[in-house]
Amino acid sequence: MTEKELSKKTIEILLEIRKHQPLVHHITNFVVMNSTANVTLAIGASPIMAHAHEEMEAMSAFTSVLNLNIGTLTPYWLDSMILAGKVAGERGIPIILDPVGSGATPLRTEAARRILSEIPITVVRGNASEVMSLFAGGEKIKIRGVDSMESVEAVRHGATVMAAELRKVVAVTGEIDFVTNGHSSIEIHNGHPMFRRVTGTGCGASTAISCFCAVEPDPLVATAAALGYYGLAGEEAAKVSNGPGSFQVALYDALYDLSQKTMMEKLRIRPVR
Amino acid sequence: MTEKELSKKTIEILLEIRKHQPLVHHITNFVVMNSTANVTLAIGASPIMAHAHEEMEAMSAFTSVLNLNIGTLTPYWLDSMILAGKVAGERGIPIILDPVGSGATPLRTEAARRILSEIPITVVRGNASEVMSLFAGGEKIKIRGVDSMESVEAVRHGATVMAAELRKVVAVTGEIDFVTNGHSSIEIHNGHPMFRRVTGTGCGASTAISCFCAVEPDPLVATAAALGYYGLAGEEAAKVSNGPGSFQVALYDALYDLSQKTMMEKLRIRPVR
Amino acid sequence: MTEKELSKKTIEILLEIRKHQPLVHHITNFVVMNSTANVTLAIGASPIMAHAHEEMEAMSAFTSVLNLNIGTLTPYWLDSMILAGKVAGERGIPIILDPVGSGATPLRTEAARRILSEIPITVVRGNASEVMSLFAGGEKIKIRGVDSMESVEAVRHGATVMAAELRKVVAVTGEIDFVTNGHSSIEIHNGHPMFRRVTGTGCGASTAISCFCAVEPDPLVATAAALGYYGLAGEEAAKVSNGPGSFQVALYDALYDLSQKTMMEKLRIRPVR
Numbered sequence: 001m002t003e004k005e006l007s008k009k010t011i012e013i014l015l016e017i018r019k020h021q022p023l024v025h026h027i028t029n030f031v032v033m034n035s036t037a038n039v040t041l042a043i044g045a046s047p048i049m050a051h052a053h054e055e056m057e058a059m060s061a062f063t064s065v066l067n068l069n070i071g072t073l074t075p076y077w078l079d080s081m082i083l084a085g086k087v088a089g090e091r092g093i094p095i096i097l098d099p100v101g102s103g104a105t106p107l108r109t110e111a112a113r114r115i116l117s118e119i120p121i122t123v124v125r126g127n128a129s130e131v132m133s134l135f136a137g138g139e140k141i142k143i144r145g146v147d148s149m150e151s152v153e154a155v156r157h158g159a160t161v162m163a164a165e166l167r168k169v170v171a172v173t174g175e176i177d178f179v180t181n182g183h184s185s186i187e188i189h190n191g192h193p194m195f196r197r198v199t200g201t202g203c204g205a206s207t208a209i210s211c212f213c214a215v216e217p218d219p220l221v222a223t224a225a226a227l228g229y230y231g232l233a234g235e236e237a238a239k240v241s242n243g244p245g246s247f248q249v250a251l252y253d254a255l256y257d258l259s260q261k262t263m264m265e266k267l268r269i270r271p272v273r
Numbered sequence: 274m275t276e277k278e279l280s281k282k283t284i285e286i287l288l289e290i291r292k293h294q295p296l297v298h299h300i301t302n303f304v305v306m307n308s309t310a311n312v313t314l315a316i317g318a319s320p321i322m323a324h325a326h327e328e329m330e331a332m333s334a335f336t337s338v339l340n341l342n343i344g345t346l347t348p349y350w351l352d353s354m355i356l357a358g359k360v361a362g363e364r365g366i367p368i369i370l371d372p373v374g375s376g377a378t379p380l381r382t383e384a385a386r387r388i389l390s391e392i393p394i395t396v397v398r399g400n401a402s403e404v405m406s407l408f409a410g411g412e413k414i415k416i417r418g419v420d421s422m423e424s425v426e427a428v429r430h431g432a433t434v435m436a437a438e439l440r441k442v443v444a445v446t447g448e449i450d451f452v453t454n455g456h457s458s459i460e461i462h463n464g465h466p467m468f469r470r471v472t473g474t475g476c477g478a479s480t481a482i483s484c485f486c487a488v489e490p491d492p493l494v495a496t497a498a499a500l501g502y503y504g505l506a507g508e509e510a511a512k513v514s515n516g517p518g519s520f521q522v523a524l525y526d527a528l529y530d531l532s533q534k535t536m537m538e539k540l541r542i543r544p545v546r
Numbered sequence: 547m548t549e550k551e552l553s554k555k556t557i558e559i560l561l562e563i564r565k566h567q568p569l570v571h572h573i574t575n576f577v578v579m580n581s582t583a584n585v586t587l588a589i590g591a592s593p594i595m596a597h598a599h600e601e602m603e604a605m606s607a608f609t610s611v612l613n614l615n616i617g618t619l620t621p622y623w624l625d626s627m628i629l630a631g632k633v634a635g636e637r638g639i640p641i642i643l644d645p646v647g648s649g650a651t652p653l654r655t656e657a658a659r660r661i662l663s664e665i666p667i668t669v670v671r672g673n674a675s676e677v678m679s680l681f682a683g684g685e686k687i688k689i690r691g692v693d694s695m696e697s698v699e700a701v702r703h704g705a706t707v708m709a710a711e712l713r714k715v716v717a718v719t720g721e722i723d724f725v726t727n728g729h730s731s732i733e734i735h736n737g738h739p740m741f742r743r744v745t746g747t748g749c750g751a752s753t754a755i756s757c758f759c760a761v762e763p764d765p766l767v768a769t770a771a772a773l774g775y776y777g778l779a780g781e782e783a784a785k786v787s788n789g790p791g792s793f794q795v796a797l798y799d800a801l802y803d804l805s806q807k808t809m810m811e812k813l814r815i816r817p818v819r
Contacts, residue, residue: 030595033304037473046470049304182309244588248584252516252518311744314744315743327621327653524793525790529787
């Protein structure tokens, strides 16, 4: 698809979300439970937050997508993710993994790798160091300095190899987002620096991906469209805000109703040639 | 009481809350802990969030009302509710139950029913499908289609029978809220569609009920007044907001200081004849 | 230092925070995880929320400061604090304790005292009754009536004795904040009544102290500067808000960028003679 076609596709996916209001099951961290539920609602889907082992099977039987996030992780919550992921996998619904803090501590790194090996994850979204921690040899790439051009190339190469080998979509977010399924790749140039001054905005990006994957069967397109929409909402929010507090409020407002005109003009979702 | 008397009563209850600043003990879900604490403070009461088994007895000894909410439930938290509920019941303070997700999974349905059977609940507030899941035969009423007129009548009938049999107040919230003690019933016509696009606003309604029940001895009147006030605050918030983010902010502002004039003119708390 | 020197020092510390973006490890309560992470980011530091026993040692190895908060406490979380605190203590990084609810239940009081005895706490911040519950004889001072002048003197005396004996900084916040290391004391006259109508603003003050202690070696100065900055941000926020919802949003905005001019003119951080 061309950049223009991807803008149109983004609008189509949003209309589908608002028509079907898919149920997005989150097993996520304590910091962002409220904010990601609000991102889900602003986009037009319906959030369910649940983690009790006793209801993972029942809950996973009627949801449209599963969003896993390993912030504030404990072993109990990891087991919740495995339980829900097995059912989601059997049902064939998309599963999104946000490996928060993978690479920072062994608990997180091992948890992310265990989830990837036991659950049929559809999309992984993280920052460069989180994504790098997931692939073989990732330990050897220095985490500091990931913004250098050399490292950006290394991360993209690693992400592409991992995506191809594991048959997943891998999204590396940062100043420019990079999404790949191992064969085709897309860059997203939407976004704003203020995202970094509000907690949970990365987790919110993963939630946006989950909402888009709930109705769009191609996870590469769904992921790129979600990141474009989310980034553009941030750009529009920044225009009417005075700092991180008002930015977050305006972000929810923008996610709720960016106009199709704004999207056609300002989305920057670009296939990598 | 007439509609006008109920408006006056709402104002009186609010003045009492602000005078005594009652302590509202919440055992609630992770998604809404922050937002319901802020609803409590905006209304003029004082929130306490605590769930450790070791302090349930001590904490319940000096609070004015107990708010139970089964979102993000696990067995540990259910036991916290039972422990706190026993002490609250012995002390005779009001106990409000929000059966979030009852009917959706067996864990939730059985938890809500266990709480109702072991704890002297004063008020239950839920949406139609949650309330329907609580009463005998509730399983047989289809959950889908609860907005049809036929179902609305069935739910109201069920709620009235349950309220009379169990000697509780039952509140079914939706486009029009319905509150009953089994003998008298009240409709609340305040509210706004934007409530549905912000997470935890149903839980916030239960918190408002808790604040009102802390100072008003008649739980039917307290519940109706709380839902009227909360719904009207939403109407006023919607006037000055651009989407779900600014709506939530404006909701806290409105809960903090709706004028008596606005309340007398716009509250729609109507006895059902 | 004089009041004017303390204003200048506050600006210097802020510039240091924004230069180094120190990692602030929070083990805190469910109500404020999101809001204190946002306070951290608005001030210019980086929050990490983690509590799993399995990663307390690894996480504590690369953080700049540890923030402990006993709201919504359970024994598991207390053990997390002890585990992280031991490593933080060995590394010599500052540790801030917010004894939320100490004095209200034995669980909280005993937890706060255990933390103080087992972990080398740098700063304790609480309201008068929380701080009073921590020192020997604290039980005998009436908790009600802490705003009377007599009690204010008693609390300040107790805080000063405790600070000197335990070699810690003790901060008692209220209408006028009081910070002491047992030898020198500082009053902070910044602040606003609206702080009391938003949940977690006391926890946010402790987070501000943690951010300031991460880069300023003198914890008395760091604590006083943090409380002055946080209080002044509240004053500025109150000017542009209509109630508790918009106040909280404006508070984040103000924490993000109070001008140096505003700080030099309006900070009220006064050495006690």
